Amino acid sequence: MFSDLLDLVLPASCALCHRPDGPLCPGCRAAVEECLHPSPRVALPSPCPPGMPQCWVSGEASGALRAVVTAYKDEQRRDLARPLSAWLAPALGAATGSNAGARRALRGRGLVVVPVPGSPRARRRRGDVPLRPLVTSAAEGLAGRALVADVLAPTRITRDQSALDAAERALNLAGAMVVRERHRRVVEGAVCVVVDDLITTGATLAEASRALRDAGAAEVLAAAIGATRRRLAVDGQTDGPPLERVWRQV
Structure with a gap:
């Protein structure tokens, strides 16, 4: 007030x-x-980390869009939650709408929407988990039953990802997440959608998906607001120089 x-x-x-x-x-x-695409697109990092789920994004993680996400998370601009969740919602809707298993889950037992967990270090610094309200708000637009659940927990302390390359990020996050014991029944046999704000190498989504599959998830998809263009390819194909990846409109 x-x-x-x-x-x-x-x-x-x-x-x-x-x-x-x-x-x-x-x-x-x-x-x-x-920085936003006319409609959500499938993003596949190149090189693609093992276990990377199909991921839908709303835009390119550069320029003003990246600056807004940074301001929201690290500059205490929580008043940006409404536009950010509105930009996340189309990607989340496309991820679920394009997958038959996800559509059945929304009509039946419910789709499990899983925010990527922040590190304990980031949570202490920020005082909250800024991704959670974005995911909750975006999931409200899904047609059917969707459960937003913080089922993932870190297993150990990891290094700051910002200065690491793709291989270092994958090694840094290997085995770094686990499904909380009390949530294993929620995940087992479920269709899950892992959600992050921005993706660069895909290592975080790959590790989150690995933890969900190890806990018995039937299928894992992913969604994010944006992905770094210079690391993107689609279906493993590239067009042009290595740093000029292209998008396929889906």
């Missing part, structure tokens, strides 16, 4: 340009929308 009253007195600034027109001014919102 205090925050709402404060916003009436002191208008929020734009998270990117800091002008008094927040959470995103029209110019910065337009810059973000240039």
Whole structure:
């Protein structure tokens, strides 16, 4: 309530340009929308880590879109939750709508939507788990029964991923997640969708999927707001120089 009253007195600034027109001014919102695809697309990192699930994304993880995600997570701009969840929702909808098992799960026992767990270090620094409300809000648009569940837990401390290459990230995360014992019944035999904000090498999604499959998940899909373009290919195919991966409209 205090925050709402404060916003009436002191208008929020734009998270990117800091002008008094927040959470995103029209110019910065337009810059973000240039990073979004006309419709969600399948993203496959190159090289693709073993066990990487099919992942749908709404846009390219660069420029203004990446800056908005960073502001939301690390600069306490939680007022960006609404636009970010709105950009995540199409990818989540495409991931479930394109898969027969997911559609059946939504009509039956329910689809299990799994946010990628943040590291304990990041949780202490931020004071919360910023991905969770985005996933919860985006899942509300799914047609059917969807359970957003924090079923994954870290098994050990991992290194900061930001300075690691693809091989180092995969090694850093190998065996780093497990399904919580009390949630194994939820996962066993279920169709699960792992959700992250942005993907770069796919190592996080691959490890999360491995943990879910080890716990008996029948199928694992993935969704994210955006993926790094320079590391993307589709169906293992590339077009052009190694750093110029292409998207296939699906």
